Amino acid sequence: MTIVELYNKLHAAYSPENLNEISGQLIQLYKTKNYTAIRGLVNKISKYVNIDEENDAKCFSKLIMLYHPDKGSTIHNQLKLLHEGNDYEKLQNYSHIFLLADFDVRAASHTIQTMEFDAEYIWDTDTEEGYSFTDEYGEESFEEPEDNAFERSFFNLLKIREYGRTNIELPTYYLQDFEDFEMAESGLESLDGIEYCIHTKILDVSNNTLTDISNLWELQHLEELYLANNQVGYIDTLSNLSNLRIIDLSGNQIDDISALYELEQLEYVNLLGNPVPLNQIRMLEKKACVVCFESKSRYHF
Structure with a gap:
């Protein structure tokens, strides 16, 4: 040719x-x-x-x-x-x-659809022994329940991933060394502890039950954020993340994206499944940002 x-x-x-x-x-x-x-x-x-x-x-x-x-x-x-x-x-x-x-x-569409979970860390609070996790070899370990109800926070999940249990002291400065966190479909209910991960550049917490993302305020090195399919309504915190380039907010409850207007590095925003006013989306598009959204069952590009 x-x-x-x-x-x-x-x-x-x-x-x-x-x-x-x-x-x-x-x-x-x-x-x-x-x-x-x-x-x-x-x-x-x-x-x-x-x-x-x-x-x-x-x-x-x-x-x-x-x-x-x-x-x-x-x-x-x-x-x-x-x-x-x-x-x-x-x-x-x-x-x-x-x-x-x-x-x-x-x-x-006829391809077999699978939701792939990280089988290495599966929350289970229904066991009589307390809660369990499954290691990479398929062997199950158990921990005695604590006095308070088990909190499915970012910090606790990180402890389990690193040490297999939550009743361990983990210095917060240790979290500063991580640049990439993959915690999709992990049963996360809160981002408590993420505020110490100040050098993180990529964070995926999709498909959890998060409602509050205010702990992200200090993550000013963050470049890619994947928050799809949670229960987030307010995103004012994102206005402080000046290095954000890619944001997936699909499948949440967001109706105000004005916090994104001042993010000069922004290249891509996924808003599918959110009730965002069209005039706000047009404002975002003026930044030469790729925006995915839908209105009245139609996709817009």
Whole structure:
């Protein structure tokens, strides 16, 4: 294929119509929790794009950022510059979109849908011995119940992950060393303790029962935040996180996103499933930020 042929083919592939179609189908897979199909797509384009396919929230966010219609004009300008510079190799780096040519959400919807849990740490407070956790070898350990009801906080979950029990002293300065926390589907009820993780850059606490995120205030190094499918209503705390680039807030109860207006690094926000006023979303889009939302059962890009 000549460089002219490649350029013309890419220019057509990144048309608004095609990007709208791809993004719409991706959102449909995400809303139906067909994470298996989403990870399959990530694996399909892995030759060109490096995405952590083990993290469902990241998979979807990164795919949407690649194929969001708002990216179309920017990509077309980049393709034109590469074509004019006769840079065939870099032009070919955009060819991953061709691998989605046969992508059809109707076919993907028949893929077996699985909710993958981290089997290494499963909360269980119903055992007579207290609560239990299962280690990586499938062996179960038990701890005597404490005087107070067991608190499913960030700090306690971290203790169990590191030491297998909560009745242990864990210096708070120890938490400063972590840059990436993966705690999706962990039974988290509060973020107590996260405020000490001041150097954290990536945090995934999707699919829990969180209502309060005020403990995030001090995490000013945070770049990626995945809060999908919790019970969060207020996000004023996020206004202090000046380095945020990617935020997944889908499946919550948020109706005011004004706290995001001053975040200069913001690139992507997922608001699917939240009752956010359209005028606020338009304000966010003026920042050249990719925003996913829905209104009256329609997806908007």
